[in-house]
Amino acid sequence: MPEGPATPIAPERRPARLSTVALPGADAVPPPWPGEQVAVRGGEVFVRRTPWTGPVGGPREGAPRERALYVHGLGGASTNWTDLAALLAVRFDGWALDLPGFGRSRPPARTSYSVRGHVAAVVDVLERIVAEPGEAAGRPVHLLGNSLGGLVSVLVAAGRPDLVATLTLVSPAMPVYRVPGAFNRTLLLLLLPGIPALAERRLSGVTPERQVRGMVQMCFGDPRRVPRVRLEQALEEMRERAGQPWATQALTRSMRGLITSYLRVGPRNAWRLARSLRPPTLVVWGDRDRLVDPALAPRLADAVPDARLLVLEGVGHVAMLEAPEPTARAVLGLAEDAAEAVLQRGDEARAS
Template sequence: MPDATRRRTRRVPAPPTVAPSSTARLSSAPLPATDPPPPPWPGEEVPVPGGTVFVRSTPWAGRPGAPRERALYVHGLGGASTNWTDLAALLAVRCEGWAVDLPGFGRSSPPPTGSYSVRGHVRAVVEVLEHVRAQPGEAQGRPVHLLGNSLGGLVTLLVAARRPDLVASLTLVSPAVPVYRVPQAFGRALLLVLLPGVPSLAERRLAGVTPEQSVRGMLQVCFGDPARVPRERVDAAVAEMRERTEQAWANRALVRSMRGLITSYLRVGRANAWRLARSLRVPVLVVWGDRDRLVDPRLAPRLAAAVPDARLLVLEGVGHVAMLEAPEQTARAVLGLLEDVADGAPHGVTAGAGDDAGAAGRDERAAG
């Protein structure tokens, strides 16, 4: 048995060489003060096939004559539209903002089919994009800047690949791209959600976790330095988690979406997220914290190299939710991209980025 183990180890390929990506340019635009942190933005129900989702809106706050564009924000697994409160406030100098609660999360009802597949979330985001684009105003009918974190990052990547006509730019914050291994912070037991009957057991176990315990665990796992989280944000998260415990579907949405995420990793061919990443033709910014415990930060340069002409921002000491932990740096990188796109400047390197894309797209098997 030891000999066989050594043979298997020797066959593991070395991480492939990938083309360099361009470093994100940070905008010097004046940003509004966010101390104290702003409260959650108001929202409303937006129709989607078979039901509605809750969408929060951030009003434009630019100076007279400044560009007025639109942005849609998509949260990660277990998150909600409130994850984007701070970043939306900063980007309001240029963008009206909409932040969606995916079906079954935040204040959105569960999908009528009971399915929490990644494809279902993609369909919901496309519908909300159509809604945002159709709103009256200066930017009516124009493509929308799309931002996603974690599960929302994977969902927005798929949306941008399939409906580039709706997307002006794409910002991926620690996207949950396929890695074909379970993140250490989750533990291998979560693979059991793929087995019949186990999701119900996981839902019952989650029901025994108090809101305070849930938020405390989230801070430890998602943030590079939990001590930097403002007290106001912790209290708001606990209040939001209490609201979630009153929803009969809350734990089911979390466990079933995790199952849908892992199932999506098994897709091959045209549906594979790495292959779709290589097909992106919209300006892309990849943002990652180097202390991300949920999605390996070593994937950051690999994803940025796989996406044609992408920019990359790696934040030192930051975890899985850069838009919460480092909102100003994240906002300046997003604004730098938007400014350059508006000026017609290249949004990333144009030479070499696609040369090793095939290797970069295969590196998920060697991650870690």
């Protein structure tokens, strides 16, 4: 049997520290950030860019300026990070990619939607960000992932710790062996061999309006929190997706790739890799998550050697959309502590 999420013996769990830095006001809902196609192995992905703003009302000179990459979940897109990236711009230059086949990214070269393929795309984008000229060039990047993007980020950080400064996991799709009841029954067909094409045909018959309504009901703890403008943007995106001939294939085959990854045993199992993570890590979960059981939150925080935990009351599967401010404060607290630890190690090295 595959290795399950057994809780290892761990030191006392650390709660997330929320930064007190001033954040931009939430009066206006920012539009999606602009982006461009970026070359990765096997094709291109669309990457949006959120420029650094510096401190709110403070001097920009000498202020921390680091880099972050945001990775969305199954069926999502780079626009899922619009609000959080705007808040984190006080410290980060931000990049958010559309995984192959999602958002404005075309399918991968061999239409393979394996988790390994998504990991390769994220590594390629990270290497590009590290090499980008300017302040923070050559330094590791703060990596944030949600759901499928969270699992991908665990695998990236385990395999390429040199690229990752800190890791933030928002309801990551860690391996479980019981499918949540909130999943559409059509998706359950993917567990059977030879079925993806049938699932694709069924999903292609669902209207964009129904897809958006279903997404909001499944992903948000309180759908009333979704601003009307965000619903309109989601509907516009879903209509754009409906015009892409590969859209349902990307969803169904990425889902199958996710399930296949759950069956991996041995040292490449995601729970084992989580125990080997080196970057400081933040685990964020909503206690009303209907897609990934919130009971996994403390288990994952216990499994990762240097982890902090933030559980948000009344929040669902997409905390960066539903509760961007507390999520941002926890991410900034993690980055501040990581920067302080780097300085302390430098002082100790010089003293020795």
